[in-house]
Structures are given as structure tokens and as C-alpha cells.
Amino acid sequence: MSALRLTGVRRAYGSGEAAVTALDGVSLDLATGSFTAVMGPSGSGKTTLLHCAAGLERPDSGLVEVNGEPMPGGSETRLTRFRRERIGFVFQQYNLLPTLTALQNATLPLTLAGKRVDRARAIALLEEVGLGDRLHHRPDQLSGGQRQRVAVARALVTAPSVVFADEPTGALDTRSARDVLALLRSAVDRHGRTVVMVTHDPVAASYADSVIFLADGRLDPAGELRRPSADAIAARLAHLGDQAVGTGV
Amino acid sequence: MFALAVRSVRQRPGRLAATLLAAFFGAAVVILFNSLHDTAQQPGIDPGSAESLTLTAGVVGGYGTLLVLLGVASTLTLTVRQRSEEMDLLRRTGATPGQIIRMVIGEALLVATAGALLAVGPAVLGGRALVARLHETGQVAAGVDHVLGPIGLGAGFGVTLSAAAGAAWLAVRRVTRGRPGRHRLRTVAGALAVTAGAGGVGATFAMDPTEPALMAAPAFGSILISAGLAAFSPALVRALIPALGGPLRLLFGAGGHLAVLNLRRRATELAGVLMPLILFVGMATVTLCLQAVESDAIAGSGLTRSVEDRNLETLNLVVVGIVTVFCCLLLINSLASATAFRRREFGQQRLAGATRSQVLRMVGAEALVLVLTGVLAGTPAALAGVLSFTAVRTDRIWPGQALPTWLGIVAVAALAAGLAGLVTAVRTVRVPATVAVSA
Ligand SMILES: Nc1ncnc2c1ncn2[C@@H]1O[C@H](COP(=O)(O)OP(=O)(O)OP(=O)(O)O)[C@@H](O)[C@H]1O
Numbered sequence: 001m002s003a004l005r006l007t008g009v010r011r012a013y014g015s016g017e018a019a020v021t022a023l024d025g026v027s028l029d030l031a032t033g034s035f036t037a038v039m040g041p042s043g044s045g046k047t048t049l050l051h052c053a054a055g056l057e058r059p060d061s062g063l064v065e066v067n068g069e070p071m072p073g074g075s076e077t078r079l080t081r082f083r084r085e086r087i088g089f090v091f092q093q094y095n096l097l098p099t100l101t102a103l104q105n106a107t108l109p110l111t112l113a114g115k116r117v118d119r120a121r122a123i124a125l126l127e128e129v130g131l132g133d134r135l136h137h138r139p140d141q142l143s144g145g146q147r148q149r150v151a152v153a154r155a156l157v158t159a160p161s162v163v164f165a166d167e168p169t170g171a172l173d174t175r176s177a178r179d180v181l182a183l184l185r186s187a188v189d190r191h192g193r194t195v196v197m198v199t200h201d202p203v204a205a206s207y208a209d210s211v212i213f214l215a216d217g218r219l220d221p222a223g224e225l226r227r228p229s230a231d232a233i234a235a236r237l238a239h240l241g242d243q244a245v246g247t248g249v
Numbered sequence: 250m251f252a253l254a255v256r257s258v259r260q261r262p263g264r265l266a267a268t269l270l271a272a273f274f275g276a277a278v279v280i281l282f283n284s285l286h287d288t289a290q291q292p293g294i295d296p297g298s299a300e301s302l303t304l305t306a307g308v309v310g311g312y313g314t315l316l317v318l319l320g321v322a323s324t325l326t327l328t329v330r331q332r333s334e335e336m337d338l339l340r341r342t343g344a345t346p347g348q349i350i351r352m353v354i355g356e357a358l359l360v361a362t363a364g365a366l367l368a369v370g371p372a373v374l375g376g377r378a379l380v381a382r383l384h385e386t387g388q389v390a391a392g393v394d395h396v397l398g399p400i401g402l403g404a405g406f407g408v409t410l411s412a413a414a415g416a417a418w419l420a421v422r423r424v425t426r427g428r429p430g431r432h433r434l435r436t437v438a439g440a441l442a443v444t445a446g447a448g449g450v451g452a453t454f455a456m457d458p459t460e461p462a463l464m465a466a467p468a469f470g471s472i473l474i475s476a477g478l479a480a481f482s483p484a485l486v487r488a489l490i491p492a493l494g495g496p497l498r499l500l501f502g503a504g505g506h507l508a509v510l511n512l513r514r515r516a517t518e519l520a521g522v523l524m525p526l527i528l529f530v531g532m533a534t535v536t537l538c539l540q541a542v543e544s545d546a547i548a549g550s551g552l553t554r555s556v557e558d559r560n561l562e563t564l565n566l567v568v569v570g571i572v573t574v575f576c577c578l579l580l581i582n583s584l585a586s587a588t589a590f591r592r593r594e595f596g597q598q599r600l601a602g603a604t605r606s607q608v609l610r611m612v613g614a615e616a617l618v619l620v621l622t623g624v625l626a627g628t629p630a631a632l633a634g635v636l637s638f639t640a641v642r643t644d645r646i647w648p649g650q651a652l653p654t655w656l657g658i659v660a661v662a663a664l665a666a667g668l669a670g671l672v673t674a675v676r677t678v679r680v681p682a683t684v685a686v687s688a
């Protein structure tokens with residue numbers, strides 16, 4: 001069963017002379033319970049890929065399916081409803097709401113969906129991410145690593161089909177980064193979630209089951225790396241860089 | 250530092266719009282009324298005309314100036330606080346608190362000067378129209394033309410610039426000191442304003458009931474009380490939340506829920522938006538009711554109402570109207586600015602799964618609470634002035650038309666606050682959420 005399927009997804013920004021093709025026909029199929037890292041040079045379209053796959057942006061063409069259901073067209077409201085039940089997202093800059101406590105932030109997607117918040121379950125979730133003693137702290141009273149762990153809890157709270165993370169460790173120190181990566185890993189191993197994570201760090205990517213590479217809005221035709229070591233990832237990235245230079249792009 | 254201020258003004262004209270508008274409206278009102286003093290002092294003017302002009306300028310010019318001072322100051326406080334992040338950044342890159350303070354004050358002075366300069370033209374046109382009405386009512390001889398001189402210009406620029414610089418100084422000091430203090434200064438200032446206002450209202454009883462300037466004391470008093478109560482309005486918001494939480498959640502769903510959480514956390518920062526709301530409710534109620542009582546008193550004095558009396562009534566309403574409109578514009582201006590500033594927050598809510606309409610319902614729910622607070626604080630402030638004036642001027646205590654007037658004012662306040670918040674929010678959420686959080 002595939003949790004996420006993209007077929008020929010294209011996305012361009014701007015128009016005319018200044019148009020930039022951020023995604024140039026990307027197709028991929030990710031199985032439920034998989035952990036995939038997305039890597040590639042800056043500007044290669046990683047964030048755009050995640051936004052299109054998560055329903056935060058609409059592709060110009062192509063199809064996005066989550067658990068076999070196509071991303072709905074029409075109003076932004078329909079898309080938001082679809083997204084908030086099926087998709088979790090972790091941002092590099094956390095994007096927690098400053099006026100809400102850790103617990104309130106983590107349960108916000110449920111509140112917005114009009115669902116009853118199971119307090120005991122929500123507290124258990126925050127305990128799982130190691131914040132059992134920070135439930136009622138607001139983001140400005142938390143460290144970067146703690147904030148990101150709240151964000152991970154928020155992304156998991158609706159038991160979504162796919163969890164996306166865009167450079168979730170980009171603003172963190174090594175130790176906090178390891179904590180966050182371990183949380184994503186355990187979401188896959190213990191709860192069978194599907195995770196897609198963008199990262200620039202080969203060590204972070206080595207937490208994933210497989211790594212796909214993006215260059216100039218296209219998936220690297222050499223294919224994915226399975227069960228990769230950080231060294232293998234670094235070698236492949238260097239190669240990808242050479243290619244980009246070699247083709248004069 | 251002045252060069253830095255100039256550069257910073259040029260780079261971010263949009264974010265200074267609120268300050269510019271407040272300075273513009275404020276300076277226009279002050280120049281308009283104070284130019285009547287200039288007009289009264291031109292050589293060769295007859296004493297009757299001079300007295301009428303001085304009276305109008307004195308009565309309205311006095312509390313009008315106070316309103317402008319408070320209005321410009323509250324807008325400045327709001328906009329300076331919106332920039333605390335930028336100032337943090339400057340401080341971390343090596344700017345000293347002194348440099349930041351000079352930059353922010355320089356900027357405030359620059360923008361206030363621009364606003365005041367822009368206001369001169371409209372103020373002159375307004376002044377001419379006002380003097381034309383005074384000609385019609387026969388209070389000023391036909392040969393007397395409106396002039397703008399040192400008093401109008403001096404008061405206009407003086408009030409606007411000092412309000413801007415003073416408020417910028419207080420606000421930036423609070424920001425550069427890191428953690429905001431206990432707001433002790435605000436509490437003390439609020440208490441002083443309420444006391445002074447009560448004194449003003451009390452002074453009404455010491456005055457001659459037929460004195461033409463009788464209205465000035467209760468109007469001044471009510472406005473001071475309004476401003477003073479504004480300092481305590483965050484506490485009022487906090488007190489209201491427990492009672493309102495349930496109904497708001499029921500009425501506005503998740504939007505109401507978010508509104509409750511925001512209001513509870515941000516009550517202190519809301520003072521900047523509440524000040525113009527309370528001032529509007531307090532000031533509009535007191536001046537319009539006083540005018541109505543005065544008209545009734547003239548009508549009830551047994552003298553038949555001449556055309557002139559009726560003209561005078563309209564003229565007074567025009568004058569009061571100008572000040573009321575100023576307060577209403579100020580209220581719209583600060584609410585729109587405060588809402589536009591929340592672009593990033595709205596984007597974050599949408600990324601977490603809020604639909605646009607949930608964000609809008611949240612803004613609506615918050616506006617409702619703000620208006621309610623404004624009415625709860627503004628009404629007693631106005632009542633103090635209205636009741637004392639009615640008691641002194643007539644043999645009754647309760648003015649006849651007070652209730653419908655008050656209801657009308659509450660409706661306008663609700664409409665202005667609701668529309669300013671919602672229209673701005675609708676425009677703000679038009680930006681894709683991913684873009685809104687990254688800017
Ligand atoms: N909102 C936008 N408007 C215009 N161009 C954009 C926009 N967002 C992205 N782009 C362009 O699309 C391309 C892909 O951007 P994207 O953010 O997806 O790259 P990325 O791989 O995530 O890069 P990074 O590693 O630096 O985060 C870039 O050339 C970028 O300049």
C-alpha cells in the first residue's frame with residue numbers, strides 16, 4: 001500500500017522570462033511505514049516538493065495521492081480539511097504559535113478539526129517526545145530542540161498518513177538534532193508512520209530507510225540509496241554536485 | 250543615527266503608514282482648531298467675532314488637542330512595539346540601546362513631520378469651511394477671513410511631534426530594556442489621569458450654569474477618565490475572559506477558542522488598540538450627549554429658538570463631529586495596523602490546519618471582546634461627564650437622548666472595529682500561508 005504517490009508533478013514560480021521551474025515532472029511512490037530522506041543542492045526544489053506533496057501548495061500539473069486519495073481541488077478550505085487529517089508537517093523554524101502552551105500547540109490540529117482532544121493521549125504523546133515536564137510552557141520558554149519536539153508531537157497528533165519534515169534539524173545543535181531524528185525514526189518503527197524528510201546532513205539522512213536525490217527539480221535518474229551510510233550519502237552528494245557543474249547548470 | 254532613521258523610513262514605508270496617518274489626522278485637527286486663534290488675532294477684527302472664534306477654539310481645541318496627543322501616542326506605542334524583533338536584531342549586531350532609541354525617535358519625528366506637513370492643506374480648507382459656517386450663524390462678521398498663523402502651525406506641529414517623540418521614547422525604552430517591566434508607570438499614569446478627570450468633572454459643579462465654556466470641563470474630564478481607564482483595560486479583558494470563553498467557543502468554534510487563548514496571553518499588549526476604542530466611546534458619548542443637553546436647555550429656557558440658535562446647534566455638531574470622526578479613524582487605523590502585523594501568526598495557524606474562515610472567525614471574536622471592553626470602560630467615563638453637566642445645566646439628572654446616542658456610538662464602534670479587523674485580515678490571509686511565515 002502506498003502512503004504517498006506523486007505522478008508527474010510540476011511547479012513553476014513567476015512567469016515569462018523570470019519563470020523558474022522548481023519541480024520538473026517528479027514521480028514517486030512511497031510505501032506506508034517507510035522513512036525517506038530527500039537531498040539535493042540548495043534551490044533544487046526540495047521544499048517545493050514537500051509543499052506540493054503536503055497540500056501546502058498546489059502543483060501546476062500532476063497528481064498527488066495520499067493513501068490512494070487524490071489531493072482535492074477547489075477551495076483552499078477543502079484542501080486544508082484534507083490536509084489536517086492526513087498530513088503532519090515539521091518546519092525548520094518550528095512555526096509554533098507563541099500564545100499557546102506546548103500542550104495546546106501539540107493538540108491544535110485536533111482543536112481546529114473540531115475533534116475532542118483526548119488530554120491523556122496528548123500528554124502521553126508529549127511525554128514520548130520527552131516534554132512531560134514542559135506541558136504548560138510556551139514556545140518562548142523552550143529551547144530550540146524542545147520547540148522542535150513539540151512540533152513533532154503536533155505533526156503526529158492526528159495519526160496522519162504521512163509526516164513531512166523540511167530540514168527539521170537545520171536550526172538545532174547536534175544533540176537536539178539526534179533527539180528529533182530518533183523521534184521521527186520511532187514514529188516509523190513503533191507507530192508505522194510514513195516519514196519524508198528533507199535534509200542537507202548526510203548523518204541525518206542516514207536515519208532514513210532510503211534517500212532520494214533531487215537536482216534542478218528532477219529526481220536523480222541514478223535512483224535511491226537504500227539503507228545508506230552517511231559516507232555513501234556524502235559520496236553520492238559530491239557526485240551529484242559534479243554532475244550539476246558538469247552540465248553547466 | 251539620523252541617517253539610519255532616514256534610510257529605515259525609506260525602506261519600509263508601508264510599516265510606517267499607521268504612524269503617518271495618525272500624525273496626519275491629529276495634526277489636521279489641532280491646526281484646524283488652533284488656526285481659529287490666529288483668525289481671532291488678526292488686526293482690526295471686531296471683539297464679538299474674536300470672542301466667538303476664541304471660544305470655539307478654546308472649548309474644542311482644548312480637549313481636541315488632548316485627544317490628538319493620546320491618539321498619536323497610542324499609535325506610536327503600537328508601531329514601535331511591532332518592531333521589537335528588528336530592534337533585537339540591531340542590538341545583537343552591535344547597536345547600543347542609545348543608538349536604537351535615537352533611531353526610533355528620529356524616525357518617529359520624521360514621519361510625524363511628514364504627517365503634519367501633509368495636514369496643513371486639509372486643515373486650511375477645513376478652517377475656511379468652519380469660518381464660513383461661523384459667518385452663517387452670525388457669530389463672526391462676514392468680513393473676517395480665516396487665517397493660518399503661528400498659533401495653528403505651532404500647536405499642530407508641537408503637539409504631533411512631541412506626542413510622537415515622547416511615545417516613541419517610552420515605547421522603545423520598554424523594548425530595549427528586554428523584559429517589559431511591571432507596567433507600574435502605566436498604572437500610575439492611569440490612576441493620575443482618572444483622578445485628574447474626576448477633578449475636571451467635579452469642576453463642572455463649581456461653574457456658572459450659563460457659562461458658555463461650561464461644556465469644556467466635563468468633556469475634558471471624561472476624556473481624561475477614558476484615557477486613564479485604558480491603562481487598566483488589559484485587566485478588564487482578563488476579567489472578562491472566563492465569562493466569555495464559553496459563549497465565544499460556541500459562537501465562533503475553534504476560532505473563538507484561539508481568540509480566548511490570544512486575548513488571555515496578549516491582554517497587556519492590547520492596551521494600544523483599546524486606548525482609541527475607549528477614547529472613541531467615551532469622547533463621542535460625552536460630547537454628543539452634552540451637545541444634546543445644551544440644545545434642550547436652550548429650547549427649554551422659554552426663549553423661542555431662532556434660526557441662529559439652530560445654526561449654532563449645527564455648527565457645534567460639526568465641530569464635535571470632526572473630533573468624533575478623528576477618534577473613529579484613529580480606532581480603524583490602529584486596529585488595521587495591529588491586524589496586518591499578525592500576518593506571520595495567521596500563516597502559522599493556517600499551516601497547523603486552520604482554514605481561512607477559522608482565522609477570520611478568530612479575528613471577529615477578538616474584535617467583539619475588544620469592543621465590549623471599550624464600551625465597558627468608555628461608558629462610565631462618559632457618564633461621569635454627562636451626568637454632572639446635565640445636573641448643573643438643567644434641573645434633571647438623566648439626559649433624554651442619552652440612550653439612543655450611546656447605542657448609536659456603540660454600533661459605530663462595533664462596526665468600525667469589526668470591519669477594520671476583518672477587512673485587514675481578509676487581505677492578510679490572501680497571501681499563501683507558506684509565504685506569510687517566511688517573510
Ligand atoms: N515563492 C517562490 N517564488 C519564486 N521562486 C521560488 C519560490 N519558492 C521557491 N522558488 C524557487 O524555486 C526553486 C526551488 O526552491 P526550493 O525552495 O524548493 O529549493 P530547496 O531545494 O528547498 O532549497 P534549499 O536547500 O535552499 O532550502 C529555487 O530556484 C527558488 O528560487
Ligand SMILES: [Mg+2]
Pocket residue numbers: 046047048
Ligand atoms: Mg528548502
